[in-house]
Amino acid sequence: MTSAPSAEQTTRIPDDIARAVVLPESYGDEKNVTYPAFSWLRQNLPVGQAFVDGYDPLWLITKFDDIMTVEKNHSLFNASMNNPILNTQAGDAFLRSLTPDGSIRYLDALPFLDPPEHTQIKAATSNWFTPKNVAKFADRIRAIAREDVEKLLSFDGECDWATDFALYYPLRVILGLFGIPQDDLPLMLKLTQEFFGANDPDEKRDDVEVSPEAAARQFQAAFADFFAYFDQFTEDRRTNPRDDLMSVIANAKIDGKFLGQATVNGSYLQVATAGHDTTSSTVSGVAIAMAQQPDQWQRVREDHSLISNMVNEAVRWTSPVKHFMRSASEDTVLHGVQIRKGDRLMLNYPSGNRDEDYFADADTFDLDRSPNKHLGFGFGGHMCIGQHIARIEMEILFEELAPKIKKIELAGEPKPIKTNFVSSFKSVPVKFTKA
Numbered sequence: 520m521t522s523a524p525s526a527e528q529t530t531r532i533p534d535d536i537a538r539a540v541v542l543p544e545s546y547g548d549e550k551n552v553t554y555p556a557f558s559w560l561r562q563n564l565p566v567g568q569a570f571v572d573g574y575d576p577l578w579l580i581t582k583f584d585d586i587m588t589v590e591k592n593h594s595l596f597n598a599s600m601n602n603p604i605l606n607t608q609a610g611d612a613f614l615r616s617l618t619p620d621g622s623i624r625y626l627d628a629l630p631f632l633d634p635p636e637h638t639q640i641k642a643a644t645s646n647w648f649t650p651k652n653v654a655k656f657a658d659r660i661r662a663i664a665r666e667d668v669e670k671l672l673s674f675d676g677e678c679d680w681a682t683d684f685a686l687y688y689p690l691r692v693i694l695g696l697f698g699i700p701q702d703d704l705p706l707m708l709k710l711t712q713e714f715f716g717a718n719d720p721d722e723k724r725d726d727v728e729v730s731p732e733a734a735a736r737q738f739q740a741a742f743a744d745f746f747a748y749f750d751q752f753t754e755d756r757r758t759n760p761r762d763d764l765m766s767v768i769a770n771a772k773i774d775g776k777f778l779g780q781a782t783v784n785g786s787y788l789q790v791a792t793a794g795h796d797t798t799s800s801t802v803s804g805v806a807i808a809m810a811q812q813p814d815q816w817q818r819v820r821e822d823h824s825l826i827s828n829m830v831n832e833a834v835r836w837t838s839p840v841k842h843f844m845r846s847a848s849e850d851t852v853l854h855g856v857q858i859r860k861g862d863r864l865m866l867n868y869p870s871g872n873r874d875e876d877y878f879a880d881a882d883t884f885d886l887d888r889s890p891n892k893h894l895g896f897g898f899g900g901h902m903c904i905g906q907h908i909a910r911i912e913m914e915i916l917f918e919e920l921a922p923k924i925k926k927i928e929l930a931g932e933p934k935p936i937k938t939n940f941v942s943s944f945k946s947v948p949v950k951f952t953k954a
């Protein structure tokens with residue numbers, strides 16, 4: 520952020536590359552669309568501006584170091600000035616129309632906040648998310664893992680790994696930790712997919728047509744349903760606190776006062792939704808990688824101490840969270856490029872995680888990759904609060920699975936959801952050989 524921009528600097532990204540990164544449909548084929556675009560950007564225009572019809576102009580940040588610089592400097596690169604999640608202009612206008620003051624803060628949740636508010640609210644619940652506390656729930660998580668592995672085995676050698684297996688396990692774990700009745704699993708699944716998959720035509724509610732406004736409306740409808748659902752639990756958890764996450768959020772206090780109702784609901788919603796599509800996407804990523812490299816699965820089966828490396832590399836390789844957004848709070852220079860106050864920056868985690876300056880042969884899943892400090896969980900003040908839950912639940916799952924399955928093969932092309940935010944798979948057809 521120190522060197523001045525050159526006078527003749529040209530920062531406009533070619534339109535085809537810009538569309539390949541910005542549009543949700545590009546993420547239906549990352550190998551052939553988004554990854555080549557990211558590679559071009561890292562080499563030619565690591566901080567370049569994308570102009571895509573229907574979207575605000577966006578600075579696409581694609582190098583690991585630049586993403587870190589932005590993440591670390593929250594007063595200069597702010598999360599609350601504009602939508603921290605990329606949306607169309609029409610979609611954002613619709614969301615602003617829903618708030619009384621026309622602000623974009625349509626959800627009172629951590630990704631939308633800056634310090635000091637962000638720091639206070641995060642601190643109010645963060646003790647629950649530490650590795651030490653999460654480890655207390657390992658036995659409960661293992662019981663769910665065992666049941667789900669048995670269910671997988673019952674498919675007798677062939678299934679859709681994404682929809683028959685990877686989708687349910689993280690959802691069951693997070694609902695259990697959260698304290699939500701397991702019977703409500705289908706409802707939570709449906710709401711999350713509507714929330715994250717709002718741009719994918721296959722994930723629409725039946726009653727909305729495919730348009731940016733309709734996608735935003737779907738978002739809002741999903742919120743309203745979530746809030747109506749969660750309201751019933753807050754009073755109960757204040758009167759009868761348990762060891763679940765809902766009790767932690769319901770009873771969190773700042774300066775001796777409970778968090779406001781909007782923040783309580785916003786916190787429920789973000790944890791309930793952020794906690795499973797991300798993880799199920801990574802679990803599917805492991806299946807795809809291990810099908811491509813059966814020797815690595817064999818090594819994991821023989822040596823379970825490799826499981827934590829495998830999980831960590833799967834988060835890098837899959838990068839289920841495609842971006843978060845920041846806005847410049849004043850004029851500044853990043854990577855020699857002039858950024859103006861109010862400009863919006865898209866932090867492209869999948870690109871940072873394939874930056875050749877940090878990751879050799881980055882497209883290859885490498886069990887032995889070391890060091891492997893990636894950006895899959897973000898970085899800085901907003902870094903993923905649930906990362907230890909995600910790691911421990913995946914480690915337990917693969918400890919249970921590895922002895923039972925000798926070989927995983929793809930039986931068809933994996934189909935990701937077309938979204939530029941949090942990915943998941945619609946389908947990962949596999950054949951597997953029981954041990």
Ligand code: HEM
Pocket residue numbers: 590629630631641693789790793794795797798801834838839840843868894895896897898899900901902903904905906908909
């Ligand atoms: C493999 C699984 C997961 C991945 C890849 C992932 C990734 C991320 C990323 C990239 C961010 C943004 C970080 C930033 O802005 O720098 C984030 C934030 C967040 N994640 Fe996760 N996450 C995962 C699992 C979870 C789980 C299991 C939970 C909850 C139980 C969770 C809850 C959150 C919350 C609440 C935030 C907002 C934090 C803030 O803004 O301060 N995530 N996650």
